[in-house]
Amino acid sequence: MQNSTESIRRKIIHIDMDAFYASVEQRDNPELRGKAIAVGGSPEGRGGVVATASYEARKFGVRSAMPSKQARQLCPEVIFVRPRFAVYKEVSQKIREIFRRYTDLIEPLSLDEAYLDVTEDKLDIGSAIEIAKQIKQAIKDELQLTASAGVSINKFVAKIASDMNKPDGLTFIGPSGIEAFMEKLAVEKFFGVGKVTAEKMKKMGLFTGADLKKLPEDEMIKHFGKAGRFYYQIARGIDNREVQPNRETKSIGAEDTFAYDLTEIEEMNIELDKLSQTVCNRLQVYQLKGRTITLKIKYSDFKQITRNYSVSEPVCDFEVITDAAKKLLLATNPEGKRIRLLGVTLSNFGEIAPKQKKPEHPDQLELFEE
Ligand code: DCP
Ligand code: MG
Secondary structure, eight states, X not given: OOOTTOOSOOOEEEEEETTHHHHHHHHHOGGGTTSOEEEESOTTSSSSBEEEEOHHHHTTTOOTTOXXXXXXXXXXXXXXXXXXXXXXXXXXXXXXXXXXXXXXXXXXXXXXXXXXXXXXXXXXXXXXHHHHHHHHHHHHHHHSOOEEEEEESSHHHHHHHHTTTOSSOEEEOOHHHHHHHHHHSBGGGSTTXXXXXXXXXXXXXXXXXXXXXXXXXXXXXXXXXXHHHHHHHHHTTOOOOOOOTTOOOOEEEEEEEEEEEEOOHHHHHHHHHHHHHHHHHHHHHHTOXXXXXXXXXXXXXXXXXXXXXXXXXXXXXXXXXXXXXXXXXXXTOOTTOOEEEEEEEEEEESSSOOOOOOOOOOOSSOOSOO
């Protein structure tokens, strides 16, 4: 947009598969088609959480990360299906092959989601909307699955756009529409704004992009630290983050900002168990093991520290990861301190070939799956 550093206007597509795991299961098992299904959780609906739900199950309110028991209560006929990670990974690779017909500037965010920079496309199509249409069609024809696409001039707007007309959507937000679009956007939709920051913003009377825009940059930084600078720009529709190809998974982590500061070690350990479990689940999807466990702590005064511990053999075990995180925590003398955020990350992946060096990442907020 009105940013002097951005000399060429970029064409960015964000693609996200619809109800990804569930759609793959319905595709491969005709008996599940048209039915309310939940992938993950326990088949009896006792333990575990739902990874994702089919659109039929979503009508009843079944959602990702919901305990199976609750899913069963909301939708008694829901069918629990065991996840098949290897199949999702394979589909993910095929989607990427389709993307590569158009551009090499592909940045996968997860198995089912990627940014594409098609400012210059290999087939000289020129129109990003046309490319998005062709990609969606190829995914339908070749993989019998649907995807939703968002097309815009930057990553943030493209990502929000891809979510607007799910499933099977294609949403274009052009330069002239961005400003009005951002003004109406709820603060919790802004990139990097989690539930705690959203609450804080609402307490300050900030509910939409239009409200955020009223705050000068120094005020934003005062209230939200480093992220404030990014919010200031994004509220104006400016997002200069580049699409980063070759962005390998260098680490897998999870973090949580708490609704209130933690002061008791027991509470902290419970949170470390939850975070370590999330990390383990993601390691399973990516089939990775790592040697270095990193603990991140942010105190109530926003001061942040990280501590890490390396083991001799790559691991992906919950026990090892959570134990290491707890030991790292103890070594920081947490008694009496007020902790607002904890994070657990595993890195230093053993089996993967050496990578190119990652380009300098301007985005301070994207801390995971680097
Ligand atoms: N996933 C998971 N646990 C979560 C969220 C997601 O295991 N808490 C998995 C299952 C999803 C896949 O990641 O199928 C992709 O996540 P999305 O958020 O894109 O969700 P879906 O693709 O399932 O649905 P949507 O149509 O809303 O994109
Ligand atoms: Mg998806």
